[in-house]
Amino acid sequence: MAGATRPPAARRRAPARVLLQACPVCGRLRPSTELATHVNACLDAGNWPSSGAQTTTTTTTTLDAPGRDSASAVPSHAPEVSLTQNVNVNKKRAREEKDKDKEEEEEVDNDDSHEPAKRVAAPTTSSFLAAWNAPRLAGHFVLENVITEAAELDLLRFLGDPTKGSSSKQCEPMWRLRHFNGTAYGKSWGIQTNLAGRTQSPPSLRIPSALRCVVDAVRERASHVPHIGSTWEPTEANAIAYVPRLGHSLEPHADDRNLSGPAIATLSLGADAIMTFTEEKGTRRVRVPLPRRSIAIQTGPSRYAWLHSIQNGDLQGELRVSLTFRRGKFEMERRDCWE
């Protein structure tokens, strides 16, 4: 009998459990505490996943707009895994995990040492996180629900609504209609980048401390993303306000690859949108949903080998505001760039 060879229950302990997370690059499972180091090593080794080749599950957001094909919100290269399948995969994993826990519970039930059994969090959350953190485009990460609805409202109020006649008084500069890379309202802070002259100069306006929560969220949620880590310090910020009914859009472009650093983070506020990436030296096209309150991070190929744009028809709602943070090549101290 198998039970007869087991050690007495009192001496048995629940084995220490380690939370494993799938590497968004190679798909291998790694202890979550080692994930950041592993992802960086994986990417340094040139293991950028090619589009569509990733093995981690991908969630897709359906943007609910009447008359619009919701399937168009699905990245064109998304692996043949539907959201329902993902949920089922996660449910199956959760069931297996639960069964394992149950087995252990049964074992430790007889344990008279009165030591509490060690427990780990249910894996579903981390699986979803891993799925969202996984690049759907090499080097591109979308982190969902990064801020609360209340924080979103505060930020929108702080930035002001350009369609209501005036900008918010507390947030300088005023919104201005711009025609660079498409028509939309814009304002910026921190290092000043002169794209025509390809120069940068010290800030005339520091980045408002009210926007600091975005940097905190990026550091917290994307510390495993290459070039972010837990100390990422942007020195320039710009806001764009898109009003779909005024025909606003973002034309295909790449943010200056010499003047700004290798990681760019953008928070979406007010409304969902879909960003279209087009390969610079190829014909591939990838459509990535950017839900409101999400932060999108461009690094690696998504930053250096693809152009990005937002078509007018891919802007939802009345007003979408984006806040983009970059680290300028022109090195400056945090205190000189931030309020």
Ligand SMILES: O=C(O)CCC(=O)C(=O)O
């Ligand atoms: O609005 C966005 O999400 C992107 C903005 C952008 O690409 C830029 O400011 O360069």
Ligand SMILES: [Fe+2]
């Ligand atoms: Fe951009």
